[in-house]
Amino acid sequence: MSDFAIEANGLRKSFKGRAALDGLDLRVPAGSIYGFLGRNGAGKTTTIKVLMGMLRADGGAARVFGLDVNDPQKCQEARKRIGFVTEGKDLYPYMTVEQIIRFTRPFFPRWRDDLERRYLKMFDLPPCKKVSALSKGMQSKLMLLLGICHGAELLILDEPTDGLDPAAVEDVLRELVAIAGAQGTTIFFSSHQLTEVEQIADSICIIDKGRAVVAGVLDDLKAQYQRFRVVTENGLPSGMRWVSGVEQVRQEGRALSILASGNLEAVTAQLELLPGASVERFPVGLKEIFLEHVRSDENALV
Amino acid sequence: MLWYKAWLETRWRMALIAAVLAFVLFQVATHSQKSMDGVAMLTSLQFMWMIIPLSMAGSGVRTENPFRAAKGIQGSIYYTMSLPVSRLQLLAVRAGVGLAETGLLIAVGIGMAAAAFPAVRMIPVNEAASYVMTIFVCGLSGFGISTLYATFLDQQWQAMASMLTFFLARGTIFGLDGARWSRFDFFRVMGEASPLVTHGMPWVAMGVSLIVAAICFAGAVKVEEARQY
Numbered sequence: 001m002s003d004f005a006i007e008a009n010g011l012r013k014s015f016k017g018r019a020a021l022d023g024l025d026l027r028v029p030a031g032s033i034y035g036f037l038g039r040n041g042a043g044k045t046t047t048i049k050v051l052m053g054m055l056r057a058d059g060g061a062a063r064v065f066g067l068d069v070n071d072p073q074k075c076q077e078a079r080k081r082i083g084f085v086t087e088g089k090d091l092y093p094y095m096t097v098e099q100i101i102r103f104t105r106p107f108f109p110r111w112r113d114d115l116e117r118r119y120l121k122m123f124d125l126p127p128c129k130k131v132s133a134l135s136k137g138m139q140s141k142l143m144l145l146l147g148i149c150h151g152a153e154l155l156i157l158d159e160p161t162d163g164l165d166p167a168a169v170e171d172v173l174r175e176l177v178a179i180a181g182a183q184g185t186t187i188f189f190s191s192h193q194l195t196e197v198e199q200i201a202d203s204i205c206i207i208d209k210g211r212a213v214v215a216g217v218l219d220d221l222k223a224q225y226q227r228f229r230v231v232t233e234n235g236l237p238s239g240m241r242w243v244s245g246v247e248q249v250r251q252e253g254r255a256l257s258i259l260a261s262g263n264l265e266a267v268t269a270q271l272e273l274l275p276g277a278s279v280e281r282f283p284v285g286l287k288e289i290f291l292e293h294v295r296s297d298e299n300a301l302v
Numbered sequence: 303m304l305w306y307k308a309w310l311e312t313r314w315r316m317a318l319i320a321a322v323l324a325f326v327l328f329q330v331a332t333h334s335q336k337s338m339d340g341v342a343m344l345t346s347l348q349f350m351w352m353i354i355p356l357s358m359a360g361s362g363v364r365t366e367n368p369f370r371a372a373k374g375i376q377g378s379i380y381y382t383m384s385l386p387v388s389r390l391q392l393l394a395v396r397a398g399v400g401l402a403e404t405g406l407l408i409a410v411g412i413g414m415a416a417a418a419f420p421a422v423r424m425i426p427v428n429e430a431a432s433y434v435m436t437i438f439v440c441g442l443s444g445f446g447i448s449t450l451y452a453t454f455l456d457q458q459w460q461a462m463a464s465m466l467t468f469f470l471a472r473g474t475i476f477g478l479d480g481a482r483w484s485r486f487d488f489f490r491v492m493g494e495a496s497p498l499v500t501h502g503m504p505w506v507a508m509g510v511s512l513i514v515a516a517i518c519f520a521g522a523v524k525v526e527e528a529r530q531y
Contacts, residue, residue: 054383054531072527076386084384090377094310103303107385143381 005030005154005186006051010060013046013210020046022210023060028188028203033180035201035218036190039294043210044190045087048158052084064154080108083152085160089140093132097125097142101149110151119145122171136163144172148179155179157189161196173200198286206293213293218286225284228258228267233276243270248292259284259292304387308399312360316403319357323411326350331418340422341498344415344433348493354407355441356464358400359448360457379531389526397449397519404445408437425498432497436504440488443511444468446518453525486510 006028013021021043028034038044049055050062053075065081067074091100097120105111120127123141131139140163147155155176161169177200179185191197197204198218205215214221232254242249245263249256260267264281271279330346338346382392412434416422425433448464455463468489476487484490488511491497491504 049531052384054380056530072388076388079384079386082384084381086380086384088377088380091381092307092310092378095307103307104385106303107387 003030004028004063005032006034006062006064006188007066008047008051008060008062011047011050011057011062012059013043013050013055013057019210021050021057021060024207024210025212026062026205026215028186030186031180031184032203033176033187033201034189035197035204036188036207037192037194037197037204037290038190038207040192042207042294044207045158046210047207048156048190051156052079052082081153083147083150083155085140085143085147085155085157087158087162089136089143089163091131091139091143091146093130096128096130097134098127100131100142100146101127104146105149108150108152112149112151115151116145116149119148119175122175123168137165137168140164141168141172144175148175151183152185154186154188157187159191160189161191161193169196176200194285194287194290204286206290208294214289221289222283222286224262224264225289226260226264226267227282227284227288228256228260228271229280229282230256230258230271230274231278232256232274236274243267259288304392304395305399308360308396312358312399312403316358316407319354319407320410323350323354323407324414327411327414327418338419338421340419340425341496343419343422344412344425344498345493345496347411347415348489350411351408351437351492352441352444352468352489353465354411355400355404355445356448356468357461358404358407359445359460359464360396360400360452383531389529390523393449393453393523393526397445400449401442401445404441405438408434408441429498429501432503436497436508437492439508440492440504440511442515443488443518446515446522450518450522450525453522453529488514 004027006026008024008026011021011024011026012019020041024043024047026047036044036047046055050057051064051069053069053072056070062069064075064078067078069075069078092103095103101116119125119141123138123145125134125138125142125145131142134142140160144157144160147157157176160176161172164172173196176187176189180187189197189201201218203215203217204221205212207213235254236249236251236256243263243266245260245267246258247261248259250258256271258267258271268279268281271277326347330343334343334346412422412430444464447468448460451460451464451467472487472489476483476490484495485504485506487495488504488507491507495504495507497503
């Protein structure tokens, strides 16, 4: 049995010649809460669709619970163990809440009646109301209920809190953490909301232009990344060669702002060698790590 | 449960076709001659019998949100695709429900005709049953064409395109040399060459219809399996 709920190696997918996935590598440890981050069009939803068997990859391999998702039969097997919340949260508008639960339940033998009752109450979902009459937020909650009550071993959530009010977002995040803790469910969720990811994820992957640019345990990444603020006498010497680990350098007059992703002691030593330098180090948050990797900064020297 | 879902999705279409069928029967009853016999009455509905299967077919999931799909919004299709069922199952269930509804509509149509026209009630039961079977089996060709179209056309175009294809292809193939090919003509045996007239089953035409339907279903399966959502 693999230690990873999801594994992807060199995954490729193009649409009309434009690469949506360009050799994506992904390892989602079993039992983790895994945040999948990226800008719009970075390839998040395409990855999820490949994992769910809705799209077929042009190249590379993807496995869920060790099952090859490019094989329709194996992907169907994997889907028995996956709870899925789609990006649009669209369900059957002609069914009532009760009907759609009754419709979904037989597909999943491990359906959790206790969770169903709990979430119906918690999300205040009216069983006799039609899906089309529910607000967008209520539809999101219903979809979460359907995903969670599967008794799934893996929850794949595409922007799960989209459309929810702040109180509901908190409820959902708390429940996701509880589910992962109590049942060992792996949670793989894509989001634009970095604060949410930082709040609950233990591992992350940042994807940009169809490639994973950063991946790892969130606390390790945060420890690994540091921002240096340096004031020098004469600015930077021309043609300066940076030690490895320096990701971004910005200069405003005699002040330098440097983001490093490792090799921190060597970076510090190099900065302290600058004439008259005063060096300060600061921890960085997920937002800075994210922006560093997905945003091109025209003012940056490195 | 997929059957239940397919029924919920198609019941209004079925009700609409039933209403059209009732309207056509009412028109025939109002405008036909009092002396019209039962056989002439039933066979005059030849086009209607073929429009039923052409209208009741649907693909596995593409027609789930026809109007939204036309705008590029796939909607609940993604939820359906996340269920642990194969695309073939989705297609088969939708086809099964469509066929059951087609059979029911034909039976309801014959029943309404019998209620409205006393002459229809004079037709022997075995001949009426042969006619119903002929309509159903020969209608499978239309159902197959429409199922194939449903895998890549939006619902609003699917019925129109399949009707055009069916009647143009049939007119072209069997219209060139009517006498030579007439025994293969699976539309003709719903009307002027029906078992009610010939007093024998049109096995050849029924066989041709089954072959056309099988080819179209096989094509629909191929398209559905290759489709990316």
